[in-house]
Amino acid sequence: MNESINELYEWRKQAAMGGGEKRLKAQEDKGKLSVNERLDMLLDPGSFMEIQPFAKGHHSEHLGDGVIVGTGLIHDRPVCVYAQDATVYGGSLGEMHAKKITSLMDFAAKNQMPIIGLKDSGGARIQEGVVSLEGYGQIFKRNVLYSGQIPQISVILGSCAGGAVYSPALTDFVLMTEQTAHMFLTGPKVIEKATGETVCPERLGGAFIQHQTSGNVHYTGKDEKDVLKAVRTLLTYIPTKQKTACHAVEKTKHDPSDPGTILPKDPARTYDVKKMITALTDHVSFFETQPCFSKNIVTGFARLQGSSIGIVANQPKVLAGSLDLDAADKAARFIRFCDAFHIPILTLVDVPGFLPGEKAEHAGIIRHGAKLLYAYAEATVPKVTVILRKAFGGAYVAMNSKGLGADFVYAWPEAEIDVMGKLFADEIVKSVTHKSDVEPTVLKAAQLGLIDDILTPAETRERLIRSFDLLRSKDEDRPLKKHGNMPL
Template sequence: MGKMTARERINALLDPDTFFEYDLFVKHEGKDFGMDKKDLPADGVITGSGSILNHPVCIFAQDFTVAGGSLGLAHARKITKIMDHSIKMGIPLIGINDSGGARIQEGVNSLAGYGEIFFRNTLASGVIPQISVILGPCAGGAVYSPALTDFVFVVDKISKMFITGPEVIKTVLGEEITMEELGGARIQSEVTGNAHFYAKSEMECFEQIRRLCTFIPWNNSKKANPFPSKNPNSKYNIEKIIPSDPSRPYDVRDIIYSVVDGSDFLEIHEHWAANIVIGFARINGETIGIVGNQPLVLAGVLDVDSSDKAARFIRFCDAFNIPLLTLVDLPGYLPGVDQEHAGVIRHGAKILYAYSEATVPKVTVIMRKAYGGGYIAMCSRHLGADFVFAWPTAEIAVMGPEGAANIIFKNEIAEAADPNEMRKQKVAEYTEKFANPYVAAANGYIDAVINPNETRKILIQTLQLSKQKKEPRPLRKHGIPPF
């Protein structure tokens, strides 16, 4: 399986010779069921601090070789102590999870321990980056701590996450399923969306974490460290990426590669809700968060999962002072009974809420289609975008020309001698009048219609201009997003 020990994992992730361990001699206080006779080294969890890329971090790693990494009260208190430390010091927290779950012999004390961890996960949210690494089983209540953190990493054939395991499911429901099929790394990264990053080995996972750390700030009072600016790779020609036929798809990541520094883009949730692309990159050396519709998958529509995916990422960027770039090409929200019954109204509202709430610099580029509610949702001027640009290929309208013509000119088409020919004429008429960026520009909803090859230069200018942006909001305790 390629599993490492807890200390090997810490040393492999952190900069060499920087780990300093705390609370090595902590002992459990369990007395029931023979626990008073058991010596559990470090109570099954290693905690301490070290550095990644010469910047300090706090870290804990559960040790499965000690009582299966089970969580008792002393084990939990070691974790909450290092969590408190990371919050006070304003440095990221990394948790390596490898545990069989609650230590049953300690009864409700183990549950109290979980609750205290969840409480601190919540207090730390939006204050310091929290990273969870699942390198073994993570079952029952234990899964809620990773779910409360910002980024979850999983490794193929090693990571397992589920509320109830295969044996419970078999007993209660009579269904047989393996741990891998129920909550393995692929399931969590492709089906449930619980995992943000998927790796094939532990070392690949640690490299992913170190790379992520280059893009994010260490706490919410800082900005990400700048890097020297680099030109995009010349093989990505922005003017040749989008097909001339508006019905043909393309890969929005090629657009991203053509405008960001060094064509370097760290994609998040790559394998889940692929109809939207999110991730970090740099423009002129500064970190930005990118949200882009993916025409290769479902034409880039918004649906339940893609709305959740984008909304949470937008809120992370806003919490940690990372400007947002939105690349728009979508026909709207995905229609259908399944989506309606899955709650697309509530889930779709999350992206509206996240963009409206965000006060970081927000730049939007409309590349092709921007129809209906999708146009509004993808960081339109109406949701507070600071700059909105459109390419000449942009089509901004209530709906696509075909659907609009069928509604607006329904009678003329029905009464025509040749309905098909009349429909073509009316579609062309609607396209010429509305399926372009100029009507929106005339109303001030678009700041400028730009050529694709101007995009990077204009992004550099607008992001530089908005570095000191301040946007006061009404005083409140907190908003109530559509959870």
């Protein structure tokens, strides 16, 4: 028996060493943590339970086959997690590597647990050929099957290429380190071989590019510690599965100052809508998603009286808060996540319209804008809108209007709501009827029943709390169908 136990300890030691001390040292020299250090940092102390530590592929020399899978706790809530080990064949995906991940995904779905992937992979394992590609297909299929059923989070901690980036693209949230991570479908070496073009990995798929330009990433952190801490924070705002309440926290103090003071007296002046969000929600509770992508719209999570809500808000500081292609995509994606996991949505509106111009029209603003309309109209979660200053044209409709199904729409006294702003409306009406003096007023909208109430800024937070509380038991039936055909 003692001999068998000693043998077991030796097997465990081999599995824990990954690709060996030399490769672990090389990982450390790059400023990267080992997979075990990453798991320790992500999960509650002592909570990780590994599954299939000794699994090994036919062509592999290493126990575990380059990926650690198992369960653990984050803030005392169970999660499933897998961590790819770049010290074993560069973290590449082989047959057994894929089987371990898909087995964990199935387990997560059956037990209604969020799944987190710590990604550090060069893509498909070339030595195993088409079998590794089949493994990616199996993972992608599960990403789709379990989408909207359990939260799926991807954390990019190294260079990920090929199939290794498509699974993250299918998950709910993607987080990435700024110092050591890259994402690209085709890596620099392959591009150089195929085209002769020399490409810098950072410019091709670094965190800055993937966050600000492509919008593939929701959050970046300066190092792995920062990113893994953000994952733990993010999970406090979302439920572990669909149709369950979000994790509530203790009620915190709130700044009683009047949010109306944030709004400039001159309607032509801009302001930061994030300050408005902070003024209306619980103290230091706002967690923004995609803060560097399409800055003319703000999305993220916050708390009202300790309960989690999703927020979509126009940002007057950027493009005057107008909606463009990326803003529509960003907001629609966020709204659909909130709807899938029953997170109430607060929309703060200050929008002059969709961004006009030939470039926008040719790029498909109609199709992209329709995504936002579709997402709001499809959502059955509690939806409350506050019009802060202006809401014009199709953008008024798109930003969770009464017509799209908002449960409550409120407006501040000086808000303007109409087909377009007074300046343009006067010109058009005058050219057609020789009359002018068009006056978009909030009272007119309220008289037509399009606004449920006109509120002072000071009373808005309390009304939001009461409104969402009333909507807790909301149950909205929809026609039975396989699924709709969202404009993609």
